[in-house]
Amino acid sequence: ALHHKVVIVGGGSAGIAAAASLLKRSPALDVAIVEPSEDHFYQPGFTMVGGGVFQQPDTVRKTREVLPKGASWIRAAVSGFAPDSNTVELEGGAAVTYDVLVVALGNRLAWDSIEGLEAALGQNGVTSNYRYDLAPYTWQMVQKLARTPGPRRALFSQPPMPIKCAGAPQKAMYLSCSEWEERGVLGDIEVEFHNAGGVLFGVPDYVPALMETVERYGIGLKFGSTLVAVDGPAREATFRTETGEITRSFDMLHAVPPQEGNPIIANSPLADAAGYAEVDQVTLQSLGWPNVFALGDGCSTPNAKTAAAARKQAPVVAVNVLAALDGKDPVAAYDGYGSCPLTVDRGHIVLAEFTYGGKLAPSLPRWLIDGTRPSRVAWHLKADALPPIYWHGMLKGREWLVPPAPLL
Ligand code: FAD
Numbered sequence: 001a002l003h004h005k006v007v008i009v010g011g012g013s014a015g016i017a018a019a020a021s022l023l024k025r026s027p028a029l030d031v032a033i034v035e036p037s038e039d040h041f042y043q044p045g046f047t048m049v050g051g052g053v054f055q056q057p058d059t060v061r062k063t064r065e066v067l068p069k070g071a072s073w074i075r076a077a078v079s080g081f082a083p084d085s086n087t088v089e090l091e092g093g094a095a096v097t098y099d100v101l102v103v104a105l106g107n108r109l110a111w112d113s114i115e116g117l118e119a120a121l122g123q124n125g126v127t128s129n130y131r132y133d134l135a136p137y138t139w140q141m142v143q144k145l146a147r148t149p150g151p152r153r154a155l156f157s158q159p160p161m162p163i164k165c166a167g168a169p170q171k172a173m174y175l176s177c178s179e180w181e182e183r184g185v186l187g188d189i190e191v192e193f194h195n196a197g198g199v200l201f202g203v204p205d206y207v208p209a210l211m212e213t214v215e216r217y218g219i220g221l222k223f224g225s226t227l228v229a230v231d232g233p234a235r236e237a238t239f240r241t242e243t244g245e246i247t248r249s250f251d252m253l254h255a256v257p258p259q260e261g262n263p264i265i266a267n268s269p270l271a272d273a274a275g276y277a278e279v280d281q282v283t284l285q286s287l288g289w290p291n292v293f294a295l296g297d298g299c300s301t302p303n304a305k306t307a308a309a310a311r312k313q314a315p316v317v318a319v320n321v322l323a324a325l326d327g328k329d330p331v332a333a334y335d336g337y338g339s340c341p342l343t344v345d346r347g348h349i350v351l352a353e354f355t356y357g358g359k360l361a362p363s364l365p366r367w368l369i370d371g372t373r374p375s376r377v378a379w380h381l382k383a384d385a386l387p388p389i390y391w392h393g394m395l396k397g398r399e400w401l402v403p404p405a406p407l408l
Contacts, residue, residue: 002074004032006321007088007098009078011035011063013043013307013394014296015104017314018321020068020397025318032072032096034088040066041132042390044307044382047168047343050129050138050254051175053383059132066395078105081268083289100321103270103277103294105262107164107305113258120232125252129172141252142176146183151190152251155237157227158195159258164297164305166202167340167352169195169256170210176254177217178345191219192248194239196226202304203358205372206342206350213344213374227255262298276300281356283330284317291324293317303356304338311394312337318397337361341382348374349382 006022008015011033019031045059067073074096080089081101088096109130111118120126127138145152154176158169173193180186193214200210200221214221228245229238230253237255238247260266261275270286272278277294279286281301286292295313297305312334319332336356341349351371355361362371369375392398 001087001095001097003097004072005030005099005325006102007032007034007096007100008102008104009034009088010104010106010296010298011037011040011067011073012104012106012296013390014106014310014314015102016040016066016068017310017394017397018102018104018295018317019071020395021314021318021399022321022397023068023070024397024399026322027070029070030072031068031070032074033067034074034076034078034090034096035063036075036077036091038063042387044165044390045387046129046132046135047165047171047175048383049135050127050172051343051346052139052142052179053175053346056132056136058387059135061391066391068395068397078264080264081270083269083286083292086291099291100324101292102317102321103265103292103298104296104310105265105277105298107259107276107297108262109257110260111257114227114255115229116232117227117230117255117257120230121255124232124235125250126230126232126255127253128255128257129168130256138172138176138254142179145189145252146180146185148251151188153190153192153249154252154254155248155250156191156193156254157237157239157256158193158197159226159256160196161202162305163256163259165340166304167342169193169254170200171343172254173219174213174217174342174344175346176252177219181217182346186217191217192222193219194222194225194227196224198223201342201352203352203354203360205360206352209344209350209373210342230255265298270294272300274300280330281336282333283320284313284334285320285324285330293321293324301334301336303336304340304352304354306338306340307390307394308339308353309337314394314397315399335361339363341378341386343379343382344374347379348376349378350374351378351381
């Protein structure tokens with residue numbers, strides 16, 4: 001079988017960042033990335049495409065362009081893991097062995113678990129910013145509703161946690177409402193937020209600003225209401241609530257799929273009970289196999305599943321992988337940092353930044369951005385600064401942006 005010293009599976013945000021961070025530290029290291037997709041997506045930009053702020057091409061690059069110099073690209077899909085024999089199995093029957101493995105496969109969007117949703121998407125007002133190809137349709141529908149006379153109804157759904165970017169379902173709604181408000185049509189559009197959970201956001205400090213936003217737009221909040229079925233042609237959505245099922249008609253539906261562990265991990269010895277790659281939440285090292293690490297949306301750590309988290313995890317993994325190659329214990333620590341820029345309108349963001357346990361962890365001084373209040377500076381951070389930080393900082397292993405914390 002093919003052998004590489006370090007094999008990274010998944011060339012998404014986390015996998016590329018980890019590879020870049022490793023090669024920055026050890027430029028001659030033999031690193032291979034297993035990734036089947038020709039395209040690499042900047043998913044945090046999808047929200048901005050759905051809000052008419054970014055264009056779709058702003059959120060994609062060719063995988064070969066984002067691969068760090070010196071990394072080998074194995075263009076294949078992983079089909080299984082055999083960690084006892086240091087082997088990754090590839091679709092088609094090939095295999096690759098490693099000294100150290102880094103698992104960065106992301107999570108799975110379970111579109112198929114909502115009856116009728118997949119068939120409905122992209123027509124009849126049914127959309128989702130969680131798909132690259134559909135984010136522009138969100139913006140089209142926002143404009144269409146603004147032009148349509150008479151009363152209209154727009155529904156936004158949020159599945160049970162954990163999902164990647166927990167704020168994204170709301171962001172889609174607030175940016176839509178912001179546009180309708182600006183056009184003077186918000187009063188004609190009945191907006192409902194059907195949230196499977198019972199709170200607007202998991203960290204209480206951010207809730208007041210979000211509640212004010214909900215009130216400003218006159219949004220009908222439905223907690224404990226889970227989208228279970230969609231009938232596109234009839235324009236009807238069915239929700240499961242504590243008191244039974246309810247069906248609502250709509251002119252626009254922004255749906256967010258339930259999310260789960262990547263099945264390749266879930267069906268392997270690396271998985272925890274929920275199907276995520278089980279690692280220590282501080283060192284990101286596998287509990288069962290010391291030469292295996294994991295990061296990003298597909299790992300078991302209880303942080304907010306965000307690219308911001310992967311940005312902080314990547315150097316921690318890089319330092320600990322190099323230690324493992326030297327036969328040493330992990331030396332770097334991840335504090336659980338994650339970030340969610342909640343676009344409350346076109347021009348303002350509530351910038352949630354926190355570590356494990358919901359402890360606030362602002363990156364910038366409070367006089368510049370108070371994360372718990374809508375901020376114009378935070379908007380410019382998201383709209384202007386974060387995309388170049390992603391492409392040229394995080395994916396290139398430029399570490400001054402993300403110094404790894406020492407292990408205490
Ligand atoms: P991904 O980037 O999804 O990459 C997983 C990779 O694994 C993919 O390239 C995939 O092709 C590959 N893969 C899958 N299966 C296999 C296989 N069998 N074999 C080999 N490779 C495989 N984060 C923020 O920080 N801020 C935000 O504002 C934000 N907003 C978001 C808005 C939306 C609408 C969405 C969808 C996400 C948002 N995120 C945000 C979350 C962020 O995009 C993810 O947390 C981040 O991409 C996680 O990186 P990852 O590498 O773990 O997963």
